[in-house]
Amino acid sequence: MINDILRHRIISFVGSGGKTTLMFAVAKKLSQLGKKVIITTSTKIYLPTDYNVVLLDKECLSLAASSLKDDPICVIGSPCPGTGLFEPQKLCFCEQFGLTPKDFLKVADFVLIEADGSKHMPLKFPGENEPVIPAESDMVIAVAGMWCVGHPVSEVCHRYELACRFLSDEYGCYIGPDHKVTKEDVLRIMNSVHGYRKNVGKRAFLKYIFYDRKDYINFQI
Numbered sequence: 001m002i003n004d005i006l007r008h009r010i011i012s013f014v015g016s017g018g019k020t021t022l023m024f025a026v027a028k029k030l031s032q033l034g035k036k037v038i039i040t041t042s043t044k045i046y047l048p049t050d051y052n053v054v055l056l057d058k059e060c061l062s063l064a065a066s067s068l069k070d071d072p073i074c075v076i077g078s079p080c081p082g083t084g085l086f087e088p089q090k091l092c093f094c095e096q097f098g099l100t101p102k103d104f105l106k107v108a109d110f111v112l113i114e115a116d117g118s119k120h121m122p123l124k125f126p127g128e129n130e131p132v133i134p135a136e137s138d139m140v141i142a143v144a145g146m147w148c149v150g151h152p153v154s155e156v157c158h159r160y161e162l163a164c165r166f167l168s169d170e171y172g173c174y175i176g177p178d179h180k181v182t183k184e185d186v187l188r189i190m191n192s193v194h195g196y197r198k199n200v201g202k203r204a205f206l207k208y209i210f211y212d213r214k215d216y217i218n219f220q221i
Contacts, residue, residue, distance in 0.1 A: 001206065002029055002221055008139035008204055010101050012042070012115035014131040015196050016158060017122030017145020018210040020045065021219050023112050026141075029221040031072035035109040038064060039075045040093055040101065042115045042132040047089040051075050058097055065107040076104065102136040113137065117158075122148040122210075123181065124158035125166060125189060126198045139204040142196035144189075146211045148181045156181060166194060 005011060005026060013023045027037040039051070047053065052067040054060050056078045067074045077091025101111045116131035118124040122145025133140060148156035154177035157163045163185075167175040170188055189195035190207055197205060210219075 001208070002026075002033075004204070004206060005030070005139065005141075006033075009105060009109070010111045010113070010134070010137045011139045011141060012113045012131070012133045012137040013141050013143060014116040014126075014133065015143040015190070016116075016118035016124040017143060017148070018208075018219070019116065019118065019143040020114060021210075022141070022143050022208055023114060024048070024051075025219050025221050027073050027110075027112055030110055035072065036068045036107070037073045037110045037112060038068075038104045038108040039073065039112045039114075040077055040104070041091060042093055042113055042134055043117050044080055044090045044092050045075075045077060045114045047091055048075050053077070053091070055079070056094055056097060056099070060097070060099070061103065061107055064104070068107060074108070100136055101134050115140075119158045121158045122146070122156055123153075123163070123186060123189065125160070125163035125195060127159055127162065131199055133199045133203075137203060139206070140200045141206045141208060142190055143208050143210070144186055144196070145213070146183065146186060146209050147213050148186065149183055150180055153177060153179045153181050153185075163189065166192070 013019045051073050053075045054063045078094040080090040080092045104111045115133050154160045164175045
């Protein structure tokens with residue numbers, strides 16, 4: 001995987017189950033190879049506690065450059081409005097400062113982007129405006145958690161209604177919310193241009209599957 005990633009510079013992560021974990025693992029591996037990495041989001045990402053964070057504004061590139069001298073991984077984003085008192089703080093990407101992920105390459109070797117959300121579920125089906133892949137991305141990595149297999153789709157899939165509609169069309173029979181997810185279901189969703197390949201276009205595309213919940217605890221590449 002890492003050899004494929006090294007051929008690209010702006011990489012978006014989409015899908016579900018372990019997406020953020022894989023993104024930070026990729027960042028750590030790249031840093032071990034001597035690369036400077038900026039992590040950001042086109043949707044929302046939880047405020048990390050293990051890495052330097054630079055708030056997005058007109059001066060963030062110079063601040064990120066300074067941060068990357070001390071730590072090869074830096075997270076950039078704006079505080080998300082509307083976070084509740086007892087909710088973990090999230091970061092989002094604000095375009096009001098006229099910056100794009102490509103601008104971050106002025107100070108970093110790679111830009112990794114969380115471009116999708118799944119409400120912590122191992123499977124999802126993208127909605128009308130999902131995923132949010134920036135135009136500058138030259139690679140998309142799709143992630144799923146195979147521990148959804150054997151469980152009702154309504155319990156393990158974000159936007160399960162859309163997944164049921166898609167699978168019903170795929171199999172030519174009714175698939176309802178009580179349908180037990182199969183491995184074939186996951187692969188069909190991951191491989192479809194209506195599923196995890198949505199909005200990928202001609203970009204390089206990789207799939208990564210976490211086969212067990214334990215796979216992504218302290219996961220490293």
